Structure formats: C-alpha cells, structure tokens
Amino acid sequence: MPDASHNRPELPAEIARRRTFAIISHPDAGKTTLTEKFLLFGGAIQMAGQVRAKGEARRTRSDYMQMEKDRGISVSASAMSFDFKHFRFNLVDTPGHSDFSEDTYRTLTAVDAAIMVIDGAKGVESQTRKLFEVCRLRDLPILTFCNKMDRESRDTFEIIDEIQENLAIDVTPASWPIGVGRDFVGCYDLLNDRLELMDRADRNKVAETIEIKGLDDPKLAEHVPDHLVDQLREEVEMARELLPTLNPQSVLEGHMTPIWFGSAINSFGVKELMEGIGAYGPEPQPQSAEPRQISPEETKVSGFVFKVQANMDPKHRDRVAFVRMASGHFKRGMKLTHVRTKKPLTVSAPVLFLASDRELAEEAWAGDIIGIPNHGQLRIGDTLTEGEALRVTGIPSFAPELLQSCRAGDPMKAKHLEKALMQFAEEGAAKVFKPAFGSGFIVGVVGALQFEVLGSRIELEYGLPVRFEASQFTSARWVRGDKQAVEKFMDANKQHIAHDHDGDVVYLTRLQWDIDRIERDYPDVTLSATKEMMG
Numbered sequence: 305m306p307d308a309s310h311n312r313p314e315l316p317a318e319i320a321r322r323r324t325f326a327i328i329s330h331p332d333a334g335k336t337t338l339t340e341k342f343l344l345f346g347g348a349i350q351m352a353g354q355v356r357a358k359g360e361a362r363r364t365r366s367d368y369m370q371m372e373k374d375r376g377i378s379v380s381a382s383a384m385s386f387d388f389k390h391f392r393f394n395l396v397d398t399p400g401h402s403d404f405s406e407d408t409y410r411t412l413t414a415v416d417a418a419i420m421v422i423d424g425a426k427g428v429e430s431q432t433r434k435l436f437e438v439c440r441l442r443d444l445p446i447l448t449f450c451n452k453m454d455r456e457s458r459d460t461f462e463i464i465d466e467i468q469e470n471l472a473i474d475v476t477p478a479s480w481p482i483g484v485g486r487d488f489v490g491c492y493d494l495l496n497d498r499l500e501l502m503d504r505a506d507r508n509k510v511a512e513t514i515e516i517k518g519l520d521d522p523k524l525a526e527h528v529p530d531h532l533v534d535q536l537r538e539e540v541e542m543a544r545e546l547l548p549t550l551n552p553q554s555v556l557e558g559h560m561t562p563i564w565f566g567s568a569i570n571s572f573g574v575k576e577l578m579e580g581i582g583a584y585g586p587e588p589q590p591q592s593a594e595p596r597q598i599s600p601e602e603t604k605v606s607g608f609v610f611k612v613q614a615n616m617d618p619k620h621r622d623r624v625a626f627v628r629m630a631s632g633h634f635k636r637g638m639k640l641t642h643v644r645t646k647k648p649l650t651v652s653a654p655v656l657f658l659a660s661d662r663e664l665a666e667e668a669w670a671g672d673i674i675g676i677p678n679h680g681q682l683r684i685g686d687t688l689t690e691g692e693a694l695r696v697t698g699i700p701s702f703a704p705e706l707l708q709s710c711r712a713g714d715p716m717k718a719k720h721l722e723k724a725l726m727q728f729a730e731e732g733a734a735k736v737f738k739p740a741f742g743s744g745f746i747v748g749v750v751g752a753l754q755f756e757v758l759g760s761r762i763e764l765e766y767g768l769p770v771r772f773e774a775s776q777f778t779s780a781r782w783v784r785g786d787k788q789a790v791e792k793f794m795d796a797n798k799q800h801i802a803h804d805h806d807g808d809v810v811y812l813t814r815l816q817w818d819i820d821r822i823e824r825d826y827p828d829v830t831l832s833a834t835k836e837m838m839g
Contacts, residue, residue, distance in 0.1 A: 777800075782811075
C-alpha cells in the first residue's frame with residue numbers, strides 16, 4: 305500500500321488495516337442504499353432494507369431519526385464500523401441535503417478519504433460540487449462510484465468528461481459499463497480483467513464474476529450479446545488511449561479519482577468499489593493539531609470530537625460524542641484528559657456503531673470512530689489525550705444564513721427551552737444566540753429545513769411545542785479584537801449584540817451595510833463568518 309508521505313514510519317498492522325471514509329453525494333444519488341450494501345457485503349446485516357420500503361423492519365439501517373424515516377432523507381451523519389476481507393472499514397454517512405452541509409463539513413475533518421456517488425443520469429450536481437470543494441481544501445483522496453447504471457444513463461465518456469471539467473481532477477476508469485438502462489448487463493473490471501455480471505432477479509446477491517484473459521477472450525461472447533461486445537472493445541480501447549492509467553500515489557494525493565460503475569440497489573459494482581477502497585484508499589493519516597501534528601502510530605492515545613448527537617435513544621436523555629481516534633491503542637476504562645477543561649475523563653462505556661445498533665467497544669485503534677456517552681461535557685472540537693495538551697485544529701463552525709427568533713408555546717417553559725436549545729447548539733445542529741437586549745433566543749441555521757427538524761425534535765424529545773418567528777436580523781458574525789476595542793464596540797452597538805452558547809460575542813446584522821459600517825468605523829475589530837470549534 306503506497307503511503308501519501310514516503311518517509312513516515314510503518315503503521316502497526318492493526319492501524320494499517322483501517323480505512324476511514326465518508327460518502328458524499330447530491331441528495332437522491334443513492335448514497336444511503338450504497339451504505340446498506342457495504343454493510344451487507346461486510347456481513348454486518350443479512351438483508352438490506354430499501355430506503356423507502358414499507359414496514360419498520362426494512363427501514364434503512366443508517367437513518368434512525370423519525371424525520372429521516374418519514375422523508376426518506378438522511379439528516380444526521382451516522383458512523384458505522386464493519387470488517388471486509390482483512391480490512392476494518394469505518395464509514396461515516398453524511399447528510400446529502402444541502403441544509404445540513406455544516407454537519408458534513410465537520411464530518412469530513414474526521415475521515416481520510418471520501419467516496420463520491422454520482423447518479424449516472426444526472427452527472428455532477430450542485431451539492432456534489434460543493435462537497436467536493438471541501439474535500440479539495442483538505443486534499444482528501446476521492447474514489448468515485450457512478451450509480452444507477454441499470455436505469456437510462458448518460459454516455460460513459462460524457463460522465464467522465466463532466467467530472468474532469470467540473471471538478472478539475474483526473475479520472476481513471478476502474479471498470480467499464482456494458483450497455484445502459486435495460487440493456488445493462490454488467491461491467492468489465494479493467495483492473496483485474498474480469499467480467500462482472502449483474503443479477504436482476506436477486507438484489508441482495510453478489511454479482512457473478514468470470515475471469516477472462518483480456519477483451520479478445522472468446523468467453524466474452526458466451527455472456528454478453530454480440531453488439532455489446534463490439535461496443536465494449538471499441539470504448540475500452542478509446543478509454544485506454546484517452547484517459548490516464550491508475551496511479552495509486554496520485555489517488556492518495558487527491559489529484560486522481562478512480563471510477564467504478566454499478567447499481568447499488570442491485571448490489572452491483574459495490575464489492576469492486578470496496579476492494580478498491582482497501583487497495584487504493586489511505587491508511588489512517590496524521591491529524592493537524594496545536595502545538596504539533598498527531599501521528600497515528602504514536603503509542604499514546606488521542607482523539608477528537610467531530611460530532612455530538614443528542615437523544616440517540618429518546619428513552620434516555622443521552623448525548624453521544626462521536627470521537628475519531630487519532631493515535632494509539634485505546635482500551636475501555638482508560639482515563640483520558642479532556643484538554644479544554646484539563647479534567648480527567650474515564651471512558652467506561654465507549655460504543656462502536658453498527659448503524660443504529662451499538663455495542664460496547666472493548667478497544668479501538670487510530671482511525672476508528674467510537675461514541676462516548678456523556679452529559680454535556682464533550683463538545684465538537686474537543687480533544688482527548690493521555691495527558692498532553694494537544695488541540696486538534698481545522699474543525700469549522702459557519703455563520704448561519706437564516707435567523708429566526710424562537711419562543712416556547714408555554715411562557716412558563718422558557719427555562720426548559722433554554723436547556724433544549726443549548727443542547728442542540730452543542731450538538732452543532734443550530735447556532736443559538738442570546739441577545740443582550742430583550743428576551744427569547746435567536747436561532748441560526750444554514751438551511752430552512754433545519755428549523756423544521758429542530759422544531760420537531762424539541763417537541764418530540766422535550767415535549768415542548770415551540771414557535772419560530774421572523775427575526776429582524778439576517779446574519780451573524782463573530783466579533784474579534786483586543787478586549788478594550790471589543791468592549792467599546794459592544795457599548796456602542798448594544799441592540800445588535802448577542803452571545804453564542806460558548807459565551808463568545810456575536811454581532812447580529814440586518815444588512816450588508818451594517819457589516820461595511822463596522823469595518824469602516826471600528827478598524828481594530830474583526831467580524832468573522834467562521835469560528836474554529838475550540839477544544
């Protein structure tokens with residue numbers, strides 16, 4: 305397995321076999337179905353449930369929030385671990401819906417690679433482009449899966465061209481589709497000279513594989529109609545001339561993406577993609593931190609919180625912090641230092657996720673993702689170590705694009721509402737601002753659907769009906785500068801000042817003019833649209 309940096313020491317075998325990745329795509333490209341099939345092939349589940357199948361038993365395993373089940377979309381990133389061959393896969397499913405993109409951005413800080421799922425008929429869509437940009441910022445290696453080839457889809461060369469042009473990345477085919485839509489019979493595996501045939505009768509069956517000796521092998525004609533054999537030979541010859549060959553180092557550096565074609569719902573092409581993740585995906589990578597980088601092979605344990613999920617089990621008011629292990633070999637019951645508060649934390653009941661099932665994690669290695677149940681001590685961006693004061697960096701928080709004021713239906717329940725909102729703020733589900741003047745809270749989100757999710761979760765989990773009402777403010781900026789300058793600024797702009805759930809000063813704006821005026825009148829104060837999640 306080639307490593308992204310040549311001079312790094314060899315990783316312990318247990319860490320080297322880990323592959324930690326996220327799946328990114330536009331809504332509806334079939335990401336959740338692909339996740340299901342990964343679990344099916346990893347032996348983690350016996351029967352894949354179609355996303356919108358009837359009956360509770362067949363609900364998709366990775367969507368467990370009531371609203372996700374009702375709407376058939378994933379709105380919270382869930383993590384799953386399973387074994388495939390000799391690899392341990394840690395898969396983080398991300399919300400495809402653009403209203404939840406901040407959760408996705410943060411999730412991408414916890415993985416070493418991304419699988420980009422593209423719909424064969426639609427090609428590269430807007431949300432895919434946005435997520436791809438984030439992968440670019442972090443130089444994440446990307447493997448591509450072109451899904452829904454069993455439906456009418458676009459020309460293969462056209463799809464590849466579109467990825468190359470839109471995303472400015474070299475694309476190399478790992479497999480080549482034979483026929484499209486109704487005529488789609490399977491793929492030719494270019495990396496191993498194999499014919500992969502799709503079985504339309506049984507969606508949960510692994511495709512039949514036939515070893516052949518190149519495209520001139522007469523065995524091809526036994527399984528593929530003549531006109532498709534000719535077309536396949538012609539297209540593969542063109543592809544080999546026009547497209548770059550697979551360079552594993554280039555893939556690890558994020559400059560090239562191998563593409564597999566298939567149909568997740570028919571379990572087709574998925575196994576080849578998984579083999580590709582094992583062969584070409586990166587081992588656990590070093591994490592950026594202050595005052596120094598953390599390497600996975602270090603013997604001391606460290607990890608960081610990239611997501612907090614409240615009330616995963618509504619019967620118990622629990623909050624689970626999702627922690628990406630950055631180094632070492634963690635064992636259950638270990639005492640770790642919570643760097644932000646400098647307090648020791650005994651991790652006595654860490655969990656491993658298998659979709660919505662959890663089991664106690666007796667151990668975990670660098671690259672793994674574990675859940676630590678807690679009562680609000682752990683926040684996004686927190687770092688846990690065996691004592692050293694390290695802080696993992698690069699976990700962003702973005703200024704919300706929509707603001708509304710939030711009130712409890714029952715005025716006597718204002719205190720309860722504050723507790724509920726603070727919990728969601730720490731989970732990263734929304735920004736909550738307490739204005740310096742007036743009562744109530746202002747809630748900020750990235751997309752309108754989040755208000756709906758928030759409203760329904762507050763009612764469901766806290767029994768509190770709430771009202772969201774239009775606010776005079778349209779955006780928020782974090783205020784930075786030396787103490788005196790900030791205090792002078794706050795005194796002069798009291799009507800616009802609020803504090804977020806960390807107690808940081810926020811300036812609420814109505815128009816772009818407000819921001820321009822501050823920049824002009826207060827040169828020693830900076831207004832920022834992002835804030836690093838401080839651990």
